[in-house]
Amino acid sequence: MSVLDESVVFVDIETNGLGYKRGRVIEVAAIRVEASWSEIQSYSSIVNPQTQIPAFITKLTGITSKDLDSAPCFADIADDLYRFLEGAIFIAHSVRFDYSFLKQEFARVGKKFNPRMLCTVKLSQALYPQQQSHKLDSIIGRCDIKVKNRHRAYDDAYAVLRFVEHARKKFSDNVVDSAITSQLKKPTLPKGLSQTVVDSLPQDHGVYIFEDENGSPLYVGKSVNIKKRILSHFRNDHAVATEFKISQLISRINVRPTGGELEALLLESKLIKEMQPLYNRRLRATKTMTLARQSKDSRGYINISIDDISKIQPGSTEDILAVYSNKGRAKESLNQAIKDSRLCPKLMGFEKNSGSCFLFQLRKCDGACIGQEAPQRYNARIIDYFAEKRIESWPFSSPILIEEKNPVGPDTPKAIVVDQWCVIADITQDEECSPSISLYDRAFDIDTYKILSAHLKNKMHLLKIRPISTSQLQIMANS
Template sequence: MYSIVDIETTGNGHKGQKITEISIFVFDGTIVVNEFTSLVNPEQNIPPFITNLTGITNAMVRNAPRFFEIAKKVQEITKDTIFVAHNVNFDYNIIKDEFASLGFNFNRKKLCTVRLSRKIIPGLQSYSLGNICTNEGITINGRHRAKGDAEATTELFRRLLARDNSFIINSFLNPRSRQATLPPLLDKKEVDSLPETFGVYYFKNTAKEIIYVGKANNIKQRVISHFYDKKKKERELCMETAHISYSETGSELLALLLESSEIKNKYPKYNRSQKNNNSAIGLFSYEDQKGVVHLAFNKIKLTPNPIATFYSLTECRNFLEKLCATYTLCPKYCHLQTNVKQCFHHQLKECKGVCCGKETVTNYNIRVKEAIQSISLTGKNLVLKEKGRFENEIGFALILDGFYQGFGYLDKDLAASLKKPDEYQFYIQPQKDNRDVQKILATYLKKKQNILNNNLAAKTQKKE
């Protein structure tokens, strides 16, 4: 038994999508044996563009039942049935959310008529309900109304059942097939072909525009995890995803660096972090006439050789406050406060340092330099070698004079012949240095140092 379902909603408002109309046709594979259709009071305003699309107005739903008043009916009529819808994850997840808000778990097996149509009726230019119904000669009596769309979907599903000579529907119901959880526009073959390696993956829409970039230690597993995520952003991403491509990197470090670069270069719709290329504030150091090393900040264009860069003044100040607390630095000499005789900051304890005459300049400067060293790659020339994509190559990231140059791949024999870091610059994919990259590299180096320290400690303990 199948429940063919369609809902209309308030759209993607800041309060979340709420149901304005629901229609359910209980179908035994041959005929409709039960039906339930109702307007629903969403308890929020219906935007004008939604009214223009569906014809459902605020006045129409004002006296309609709220979802909790029809929840029992929805639960009973769909019990022991397979939930079927066009773009099933959309309808199913919104209904599931409505039940969750009432403290109940709505759980049904699912089938998607978009995915089934792509298999059973291949070659169509579009698999929207309107286009398939036009192609099949199915009349929709009330497009973008729940009953009209549910009735048309029922007829479409009946035809799919009749043409399913390869038992495709049964295979979709196999829990191991993942067909019910895949985005409706995505071919399962693209998911099956993904490698289980380090790399970067790209979600693309029907126009093959990149809408999301992600990094993974296991590309296939990470991509699939998006399809099980219940967050609104993930659902919207999956609904738009029609293609997936990838780039193997050989290591986590190079995957992180490539992901950061791709987000900044391609500005994908669903990547919210790392998009800003114009770091506004630079952190720098200088020594005053008394020999005290200051930490200060200014607009990036006025900051030569910044220790670190930030996207806002607030972000910079918050970071500097934490640095002061960690290394017991003077807020006065970190320019967190000015025109004061004694250091005090609302988030830091009273200063007992050099500005109050309680320690020597030399001792204070040691801590400042330790703080700088913890966040800066200044002056370093490093080749960070990692595994390559293939057995006979290495991957590497290059830092010259403390600035990230890019990453690349080399044959192991060629890499063995290179003696100095600057010799690697001829084999890199040049990349821009920025705050996000500096964070990635600093975290990587700290992790490597911790591993080295642990290994040395273990050897020492073993000798003893």
Template sequence: MFAIIDIETCGGKFNYQRGRITEICILVHDGLTVVDKFTTLLNPECNISHYYVGITNITNEMVQNAPKFHEVAKKIIEMTENCVFVAHNVGFDYNFIKDEFASLGYKYQRETLCTVRLSRKLIPGRISYSLGHLCASLSIEIFGRHRAEGDAVATAQLFDLLIQLKNNNPLYKNKGLVEIMTRRIDNIKKYILNKLPESCGVYYFLNKAGEIIYIGKSINMYNRAQSHFGTDERKGKKMLNDLYNVDFVETGSEIIALLLESEEIKKHKPLYNRKSKADIFTHSIDWFKNKEGIISFKIVPYEEAENSLIAFTNYLSTRERLESWIEEKTLCLQYCTLTSEGSFCFNHQIKKCNGICAGEEEIEEYNKRAQQILDQYSFHHPNFAIIEKGRRADENALILVENGHYAGYGYFDVTDNFSSSEEISGLVKRSLYYPDTDGILQSWLRKSKRRVIDL
């Protein structure tokens, strides 16, 4: 069974405030003929602009007393159930209807078939495959162009013709319409999306040998994975050609997903991940107070760091970050260990240093600016736990920081109480430590207040 559908809208894509469906027509087709029909105007609950009135001739007055989408949603579900969703440029109609359902909290899913793609396969060589041009070239008259029923009826007549052409074609006559249009990537997409939940976590794309080729994270793994299949990037398309399976870990918490993704990318080094793959850190920016009490910074080899603020995988990146701090906070080159001790720094000569090196700035004033960097790149306390939402309503997540560094995460029941830091620490799944995970966590903590327990 097929549900041939056309919609009219007041926007190019779904938007609750200005892009909704204004008319829908559903023709149920049994493969031989249309056996049922439903058509109605819809009140979009937003203004229809003059532009879209000009296209469809559907005015605000016409839809004022029409049913709203939620009032016909059940009818749409019932009429399209166990049917292939057919439309001319099916992505537009299907995604619009799917988004309308999503706004109601319902996940609408149907197998789809596009008469544009089917026409290209069965009627190759046409100048245009728009519904108007295609129907005109095939002597299919459209009564009511850019109205849902008129376009749906024309699509149904085109569909009938395509079925005849398919049945007369020796290559396709023994195949179903959906089978003709199904590519390998369509099957993979369906398989992948059926496995992934609409929840927060980390997902792993695998090739045929079971090797991890890409790791990603999202607050909605299903939606994020779906976006991969719409890529126009050459590398993205190559990844899809290698894609064979998917695995995932639900985290509940977005920050746990971020931390886990970063660790897993370094551990597995997937072929198609571009960022965060380096796991060897060579240089660090250390901080200390000199004998006068001035907050100072210096670049050191990572393994020699004593009070590391941030680490990098090469010297150049480390130097660039320190120079950006000098520029942003008007720091002195001498107290960033970039000029010889006891000399006036070059920046003082060109008025980019306030003169701490020449005794012209109070230490307290200089330290206020330097302290801002310490606050940005340090945790407020060396040992603490962050409480986040878990994977279920009856579960909380826990992120542990020990000795000023990210240590790992765990989960516990919302009814659990703890009497010691050892109990909290015992819940944690320990993570491999990489310096950049501290930065991920610090950046996330700065965005909003979190429930924190000092240990």
């Protein structure tokens, strides 16, 4: 008995074109097959999304907002549709798309929807690996399937059913069942990825890059176990909007193994800034950053100014109290410092008037602006407040070579060289060969600083550190 002789239901939906979190189903169709395909039932309904639908959706489907005005809402059809789908293997072309929308619609009416799923894109890839395209239009043409109204839910669901029928006639039950059961036993993958790609992923430290079919980067991530982390993206893509968008576009995975977690963190930060992936927001490169700088006036009081700069010069961080993404964040932080530590808004750069500041008149400033508070006492509060925000001095007297203690890491040892919080080289030592060294220009990066500082504070036991001079490094690079 074939897997397809169980209860199966072929499903297609049309939507209003928004992501599944805010988007709504405007049409749903399902064709249920029972008892070795001797019993076939169908269900179809347009659905009122309770909002206008865009013109491009009308152009694609032929469905207008007027058509939907008198249609039932999803809540009105939810019980009937749920009963129709219940207990059957849920089959659709790019199944995660249809499933994600229906799961969300059912959740809105208090129903949990977690069927076993089969994707006919993946089935086509398994049965027809020689074909370049596995889009529904390509399959319809290849299998000579007659479709009257493409991009209408019933017609597309029927086309998917006919494709499966065609495959069962062309291949033996064993071949078709093998392709199907491999899907049912494993997490459903995005339509653009094959199981072979996922099976070949390493289970160690490294960075991964999701790319679309044109090779454009969608997302850069890192993990101590690349394979496990990548699979977690796809298990959760129906619940997280960004993961869902990635799963619809991903076509390739590029992997870069690293010597350990520290190297992975640094490489992830570097690649995000270089590649500017579509779905990475954190760690992106910015054209400018805002610094809060300190300087002492003639009376010995610390004054603070904020400046926008494009980069920080290595070794010139002593007067920097904090680094912010923009002036708005900087001013917000300085205002909070004034409130929390009774600092003077005049010395903090917010007031330009002569005489006392406004807060002194409200008894919320201790009078540093007019010399009533001793400089040492006032300055101590500033230093204390910004202690965790400021860039620390480089704690070593020379550059250092860092190698990570990673017993299950790559066979080829790796190390990085750091000076003044800047990565200035990486070293790869192949067996029985001279080390391969890549040198980099000194460039201070705030994210690199945060990564290195945190690792040196909290994970020193995982690092092998030894001093190395720039002349030693240069000799190694030239040898």
